Structure formats: structure tokens, C-alpha cells
Amino acid sequence: MERKQVFSVCGMCSVRCPIAVDVEDGSVASVFGNPHAAGLKGALCARGAAGPALLYDDERPQTPLIRTGKRGEGKWRVASWDEALDYVADKLKDIKAKHGPEALLWSDRGGPYMDLSKAFVRGFGSPNYCNHDTSCARNVQHASLSIFGCGRKELVYDLKNARHVVLQTRNILEGINVKEVNDLLDARDAGCKLTVIDIRANVPGAKADNFFLIRPGTDYAFNLAVINVIVKEKLYNRKFVKEWVKDFDILKEFIEPYTPEFAEKETGATAESIREFVRQFAKAAPSVVWHPGWMVARYGDSFHVCRTAYIINSLMGAIGAKGGLPLSCKAGDVGRKGLKQLTELFPKPEKKRVDGAGWAEGRTHFDAGPGLVNLAYEAIASGKPYPILAYIAHRHDPLMAFPDPAAVKKLWEKLELFVAITFTWSDTAWNADVVLPMSTYLERESIIASKGGLKPQFFLRQRAMQPRFDTKADWEIIAGLAKRLGMEPLAVDRPEELWAKQLEGTGVSVEDFAAKGFVELAPKPTYKPVSFKTASGKIELLADKLDKVQLPSLPPYVSPAKAPKDQFRITFGRCGLHTQGHTVNNPLLFALMPENVLWLNKARAKDLGIEHMDMVEVSSSRGEGGQLRAYVTEFIHPEAVFMVHGFGHTLPVESRAKGRGVSDNDLMPGGMDNWDKAGGGICMQEHFVKVRRIEAQPE
Numbered sequence: 153m154e155r156k157q158v159f160s161v162c163g164m165c166s167v168r169c170p171i172a173v174d175v176e177d178g179s180v181a182s183v184f185g186n187p188h189a190a191g192l193k194g195a196l197c198a199r200g201a202a203g204p205a206l207l208y209d210d211e212r213p214q215t216p217l218i219r220t221g222k223r224g225e226g227k228w229r230v231a232s233w234d235e236a237l238d239y240v241a242d243k244l245k246d247i248k249a250k251h252g253p254e255a256l257l258w259s260d261r262g263g264p265y266m267d268l269s270k271a272f273v274r275g276f277g278s279p280n281y282c283n284h285d286t287s288c289a290r291n292v293q294h295a296s297l298s299i300f301g302c303g304r305k306e307l308v309y310d311l312k313n314a315r316h317v318v319l320q321t322r323n324i325l326e327g328i329n330v331k332e333v334n335d336l337l338d339a340r341d342a343g344c345k346l347t348v349i350d351i352r353a354n355v356p357g358a359k360a361d362n363f364f365l366i367r368p369g370t371d372y373a374f375n376l377a378v379i380n381v382i383v384k385e386k387l388y389n390r391k392f393v394k395e396w397v398k399d400f401d402i403l404k405e406f407i408e409p410y411t412p413e414f415a416e417k418e419t420g421a422t423a424e425s426i427r428e429f430v431r432q433f434a435k436a437a438p439s440v441v442w443h444p445g446w447m448v449a450r451y452g453d454s455f456h457v458c459r460t461a462y463i464i465n466s467l468m469g470a471i472g473a474k475g476g477l478p479l480s481c482k483a484g485d486v487g488r489k490g491l492k493q494l495t496e497l498f499p500k501p502e503k504k505r506v507d508g509a510g511w512a513e514g515r516t517h518f519d520a521g522p523g524l525v526n527l528a529y530e531a532i533a534s535g536k537p538y539p540i541l542a543y544i545a546h547r548h549d550p551l552m553a554f555p556d557p558a559a560v561k562k563l564w565e566k567l568e569l570f571v572a573i574t575f576t577w578s579d580t581a582w583n584a585d586v587v588l589p590m591s592t593y594l595e596r597e598s599i600i601a602s603k604g605g606l607k608p609q610f611f612l613r614q615r616a617m618q619p620r621f622d623t624k625a626d627w628e629i630i631a632g633l634a635k636r637l638g639m640e641p642l643a644v645d646r647p648e649e650l651w652a653k654q655l656e657g658t659g660v661s662v663e664d665f666a667a668k669g670f671v672e673l674a675p676k677p678t679y680k681p682v683s684f685k686t687a688s689g690k691i692e693l694l695a696d697k698l699d700k701v702q703l704p705s706l707p708p709y710v711s712p713a714k715a716p717k718d719q720f721r722i723t724f725g726r727c728g729l730h731t732q733g734h735t736v737n738n739p740l741l742f743a744l745m746p747e748n749v750l751w752l753n754k755a756r757a758k759d760l761g762i763e764h765m766d767m768v769e770v771s772s773s774r775g776e777g778g779q780l781r782a783y784v785t786e787f788i789h790p791e792a793v794f795m796v797h798g799f800g801h802t803l804p805v806e807s808r809a810k811g812r813g814v815s816d817n818d819l820m821p822g823g824m825d826n827w828d829k830a831g832g833g834i835c836m837q838e839h840f841v842k843v844r845r846i847e848a849q850p851e
Contacts, residue, residue, distance in 0.1 A: 153177055159186055159669025161601075161613040163575075163593025164199040164206070165731040166263055167329045170669055171196065171203075173594060173616040180204050180594050180616050188668040190607075191312070191331035198729050198741065200330070205740040206592050207620070211806060212576050213589035214621035223570070224561070224583040226804065233624065233632065240586055241636035243569040244276070247541045253277025254503040255539055257532070259284065259525045260546040264601030264611075265626070266522075268642075268650070269546055271494035272630050275639040279501040280540065282525035287553040291448040291831035293519060295458035298695035298705070299466070301685030303519070306480045308605055309443065311335040313475035315436035320349040320371060320461065321445035321454070325356045327726040345436065347429060349374060351723055352751055352794050353787035362429050366419040368721045368792045368837065369712030372453045375460035376709060377415030377423075378430050380407045382467050387434035389469030396682060397466055399693040406706045418711060420789075437468035439475025447726070448833060455831025456707060466691045472682035479680040480604035483658070486674040491602050491610065491654045497641040506531040506540055514829070517697035524832050526554065526824055529563040542569040546626070547590070551579035552733040552798065552815070555823025555836055563824070573629055576734045577805050589623040596625030597647050600654045606677035610660060611670035612651075703830045719840040720756070720793040722770075724816040733798035737809040747813035749783040751794035752843065757784045760845060767846045770814060772839065774821040778814035779846060793843060 158173045162183075170186035183203050185192040206212070216236035221227030231239070247255050258273045260266060262283035273281040285293065289304065296304040311317060312335035324332055340346060340359075347362040348354070349371065357363045366374060382388050383404050393400055412423035433440060444461040448454045470476030483490035504511050507527035510520030518524060529550075532540045543564065551557040561583060564570060572581035575590040590596070598613040615625070624632070627647055634642035644650055651662050664671050686692045694705045715721050729745045730736055750770055752762065762768055764784040770793070771777030778800055788794055800815025817823070819841050826835040 158614050158616040162200045169330050197328040202740040205738050207594045217587040219585045237632045256542045257540045258544045259548045265598050267494050268599050275498040279505045283522035286524050286526050287449050288447050291455040291833035292445045292458040294831045299462050307477045308480050314339050314441045315439040316345045316433050318347045318442040319356050321448050322443040323354050326728045351789045351792045364421045369451045370419040371457040373415050373418040373709050376410035377412045380410050381430040388467040392469035398690040438470045438473035440470050450837040452835050455828050481608045481678050482604050488673045489658045492656050533563045544571045546573040549578035549580045555817045555820030591619045591623040595619040608673045609670045612665040715840045722839050722841045723792045723794045723837050724797045727796045737806040742808045748796040748799040749781045751788045752782045753788050753790040754786045756790050762845045771842050772819040780814045
């Protein structure tokens with residue numbers, strides 16, 4: 153038996169943990185955490201461990217497909233790769249000739265490999281690369297930019313050395329980054345306190361020193377009261393604030409009315425418990441982390457929840473501090489040269505972004521890099537400021553990510569070409585014109601990626617085995633299109649050609665990755681001196697970019713709407729077993745969690761005659777809905793119901809997931825129209841539902 157071990161990168165969620173893959177006779181035998189990766193401890197989460205089940209699952213796209221019926225009808229013909237790539241390239245050429253290269257839109261889930269996607273889009277001549285982030289972390293990204301002048305990933309969560317961690321809109325123990333989990337648990341063993349603020353008792357809440365079960369939509373009120381106590385009791389780091397925080401006097405005046413007593417009326421948390429928590433938190437400063445959030449496409453003021461989290465960290469002197477939020481190091485910060493960007497192989501497109509991010513009236517404060525894909529969809533429908541007629545969704549399922557999928561599909565009706573590049577079936581792929589099947593992460597290599605942090609590094613995904621089906625790596629698909637479209641720099645035959653371009657001048661060779669799968673660029677962690685990319689060079693509590701679009705940096709708190717009589721606010725989130733919708737049909741993960749349930753407050757359930765695990769119907773204001781079991785508990789706020797996101801699949805090609813559970817985004821009619829004009833995120837938890845017991849209960 154021939155055995156070998158391959159160092160690679162997990163692809164079961166957006167974290168992309170480093171992995172080691174045991175291969176026997178050309179097939180993957182097992183997958184575990186890369187033993188050389190600090191903080192991973194050789195472990196993976198359940199999703200990562202289920203990677204081989206994805207690999208050996210026959211219910212995934214196996215060959216290129218071209219649509220023969222109506223979109224979404226599920227009628228396809230099998231095509232060869234040459235035929236499928238020719239078809240897509242010819243359509244793109246025709247659209248480009250008639251409408252210009254800017255008529256192409258591309259979206260993906262972002263991440264460390266997006267340089268290749270961006271390079272393709274730029275090489276075609278379009279400015280319209282987007283990621284998924286308006287349904288995820290766009291609010292926190294824009295919050296960081298508005299205060300520090302840099303993006304959220306330019307700050308590190310130094311959890312291992314923290315003395316107090318606050319989790320608010322961040323469920324670390326279920327939306328799992330394995331290193332972060334291990335670092336937090338190690339910190340807890342060393343005495344670090346944990347505080348959780350949520351509308352339900354999630355897994356971190358069950359392990360917390362302080363748990364605040366607050367009314368949904370009142371996080372901003374809670375945070376303003378925290379700032380009030382910090383300022384009134386002079387618990388802030390005076391030296392840091394004096395040296396680095398601009399507009400502090402304006403903040404002091406603004407938070408005057410937002411006392412803990414005010415917050416008690418809004419959130420339900422007692423004024424005394426808030427004060428005691430803040431004092432406890434301040435004692436641990438500056439080694440504190442108030443997490444600004446991960447998936448923050450929630451409420452109309454979620455952007456300001458993120459901003460106030462950053463403000464609290466700043467007042468504590470945690471920015472730049474060990475055990476706080478130190479600044480991330482890149483290659484240049486440790487005397488090395490970073491990877492050459494593939495996007496630099498092509499000139500910048502002439503046209504401005506179709507979504508207006510960074511340039512249009514009222515949108516100049518938005519990050520133009522990945523833009524706002526929901527606004528690009530509006531441009532498809534309106535044709536303004538110019539037509540979008542071709543759309544490539546790469547590892548992205550907008551119909552699962554965004555509210556009101558029927559409305560999203562309607563926005564796409566004018567597309568002349570819709571392509572899905574995917575390794576699993578999804579509603580988005582089912583509605584495409586062409587499906588280009590990507591090999592699973594265990595069957596493909598990727599471009600070299602870089603990772604900032606206290607010890608920056610380059611890392612490499614290697615192919616562990618050859619594809620089981622007629623699928624290709626993402627670089628192969630892009631290279632195949634590039635050859636047909638005349639993009640010479642990307643028209644490669646081997647991944648090594650791309651790697652050589654990236655590594656040029658870095659002093660690192662491909663051979664250097666053999667020992668660990670990654671190359672560290674510094675021998676030890678580096679804590680950079682603080683500096684900020686704002687106009688003043690300081691932390692700016694009032695953002696000029698917001699002021700220019702007539703949006704307040706410190707808006708007055710507005711109490712969230714109460715649910716209509718006998719209704720609930722719909723909330724959703726993650727669990728430790730599934731990633732969005734793409735793991736629900738995974739044989740191993742499905743066996744562990746085949747469907748979601750509806751968390752329902754015990755007292756409210758009694759009023760409705762619902763008992764634990766009864767089958768219930770949940771329906772939106774427009775009448776759509778589905779059936780699932782009620783998880784009756786005291787540990788959810790009475791105004792809310794909660795479900796794990798990603799269920800409610802309907803595709804006949806997913807025999808396990810089909811018809812199991814309910815999709816939360818089906819319960820959000822009109823949701824695409826409700827987005828935060830300050831932060832850019834969709835407001836996905838501003839919807840209400842009805843719940844009723846189904847009288848005829850299954851045996």
C-alpha cells in the first residue's frame with residue numbers, strides 16, 4: 153500500500169484551517185488539523201472532519217451542465233469541458249462586443265484566494281467584482297474603516313492572552329475557527345473571563361461568567377450604556393485616549409442620556425448588572441477583546457453596534473495591546489516582501505463600479521473593493537448606470553444567503569448569461585444557465601495565499617488526490633476561460649505557473665512549503681506600534697466619510713419595533729455542525745443534524761399551546777413558511793424565535809436535505825430592500841413571523 157501525507161487547507165467553511173491529509177493508494181483516508189499550525193493542536197471541527205464525506209458524496213455536480221429548459225426547471229444536458237467553456241466564453245465575447253466588458257458581474261465568498269477571481273474580472277475589463285459580505289460582515293468592515301481607516305482584518309483578536317472577552321454578534325464556539333476556539337479556551341483556563349450578550353443562550357453563553365439575554369435589536373442601547381459607565385466612572389485608559397482618540401469630548405456629551413437605567417428599560421438587563429460587568433471588564437484592560445462581530449447583517453443599527461464595540465476597545469486601550477486587538481502584521485512589517493498580486497497583471501478597468509460603491513452619491517463611504525452585490529443586482533434589473541448581462545457566481549449561493557430568494561431571482565431575469573462555479577448543488581446553481589463543477593478542496597490545489605497576524609505567513613493548498621468526477625480546480629476553470637478570452641497572464645496549464653508569478657521577489661520558493669504546508673515570515677509574534685490610516689492619524693469617533701453623505705457617526709438610539717400581537721422577530725445563526733447551506737446534504741453532517749428546529753420561549757409556547765418538539769408551522773407576513781419542530785426553552789427572549797440557517801432545501805438532486813427543516817430567508821419578504829445605508833449590510837432580523845401548532849402531530 154502506498155501512503156503519503158499532504159499538507160493542504162480545509163474548504164468546509166470560510167475559516168480555511170490548515171490540514172494534513174493521509175492518502176492511501178491515491179485516495180483520501182483521513183483528514184486532521186495540520187500538526188505544525190500553532191493553536192490548532194492537530195484538531196478540526198466536525199465540518200472539517202466531514203470533508204471526506206463531501207469528497208465521496210455522489211450527490212454533487214459531476215460534469216459540466218448546460219441548461220435546456222427554463223431557469224430553475226432542472227433540465228440540463230451534459231457537456232464536455234471544451235463545449236462548456238466555449239459556450240461561456242462565446243457568450244461573454246458577444247456581451248462584451250455589444251455592451252462593453254463592464255457588463256460582467258462576478259461574486260464569490262471572498263477569502264484568501266480572491267486575488268485570482270479579481271484578476272480574471274479585471275483581465276476581462278470589468279470593475280464589477282463583488283463578494284458575499286453584505287449578507288455577512290460588511291457592517292463591521294465599514295465600522296473599522298470609519299474609525300481606524302483600515303479594514304477589520306487589520307486588527308487581530310489576541311484571545312490567547314486576553315483577560316476578558318466579550319462576545320456580541322459573534323458565536324465563536326459554533327461559528328468555529330478552531331485556533332480561536334483553542335485560544336479562548338486556553339485563556340479561560342488561565343483565568344480569562346467571558347461575557348456573552350445575545351437573544352438566546354448559545355454555547356458560549358452556557359460557558360460565560362456574565363450572560364445577558366437581551367431584547368432583540370437593543371445591542372446598541374446596551375453598548376451606549378457601557379460607554380456611559382466607562383466615561384462617568386473614568387474607567388477608560390486616560391493615557392491612550394489622550395494620545396490616540398479624537399473627538400472624545402463629543403462622545404462624552406453624546407452618551408449623557410444613555411445610562412444603565414435607560415438600557416435596563418430597553419434591553420432587560422438590570423442597571424446594576426451592567427455597571428458591575430463594566431467595572432469587571434475595565435479591571436482586565438488593556439488585555440480585553442470586545443468582539444465587534446462576524447455575521448452582522450442583522451438590524452438597522454448593527455453598523456453602530458460594531459462601531460461602539462470598536463469604541464469600547466479603544467477606550468480600554470486594547471487597540472495594539474497584547475491580549476487585546478493588536479495590529480496585524482503583513483510581510484512588509486517584518487522585513488519581507490509580500491506576494492505579487494495577480495490583479496496587477498492587468499490594467500485597472502475604465503468604468504466605475506455598477507453598484508456605486510466608493511463613487512456614487514450617498515455611496516462614497518463604501519469600500520469599493522468587493523462592493524455591495526445586492527446593489528449590483530438592482531443594476532441588473534434597472535440597467536442603470538449601465539447594463540449587467542453576464543453573472544458568474546463562484547462558490548457563492550445568493551439564494552441561500554439573501555432574504556426573499558424569489559425577489560432575488562426576479563432581479564436576475566434580464567441576465568443573458570448566468571454561470572455557477574460550484575462544488576455542491578445549491579439553489580443558485582439550479583437556476584444557472586451553465587454549471588461548471590469545481591473539484592472539492594481535497595481534489596484541487598489553489599493559488600498561494602497570505603495571512604496577516606502576529607506572525608504573517610504564506611500558505612498553500614495542495615491537491616491530495618485526483619478528482620473522482622469530471623470536475624476541475626478553480627484555477628483550471630479560470631485558465632480555460634482565460635485562454636478563450638485572450639487573457640494571456642492567466643492562460644496557464646499548471647498551477648506552478650501562477651505560483652511562480654506570485655512568489656517573484658519574495659525569497660520564498662514552492663519547495664519551502666513542503667515541510668509544513670505554510671511558510672512563516674517572522675520567527676516570533678510581533679506587536680506593532682499603533683498607527684492609524686485616518687486623516688488625523690488617530691482613532692476618529694466622528695467619520696468624515698459619514699459626514700459627507702449626511703449620516704451621523706453617533707446617531708441617537710431608536711428603540712426597535714415590537715412584534716405585532718402573537719408574532720415573533722425571526723432570528724437565525726450558526727451551529728457547530730453546518731456551514732450555511734452547503735453542508736446540509738453532507739452524509740455525515742446530515743446524519744448528525746438532519747433538520748433545524750425553532751427555538752421558542754417557554755412562556756410564549758404555553759400561550760400558543762405548543763409543547764417541546766411539537767410540530768409547528770412558521771409563516772411570514774406574506775404567508776410563506778414551512779413546518780419544523782419547536783425547541784421550547786426558557787433560554788430565548790420572548791419576543792424572538794431562532795433557527796439555524798441553511799435548511800429548507802428543495803432540490804431533487806439532494807435526496808438527504810430535500811424537505812428537511814425550514815429556510816429562514818424564505819420568511820423575509822421584501823428583505824432585499826431593507827439594508828443599512830451607513831454600513832451596507834442587509835437588515836435580516838427586521839422581520840416578524842407567526843407560529844402555530846399543527847394539530848395533527850406525526851407519531
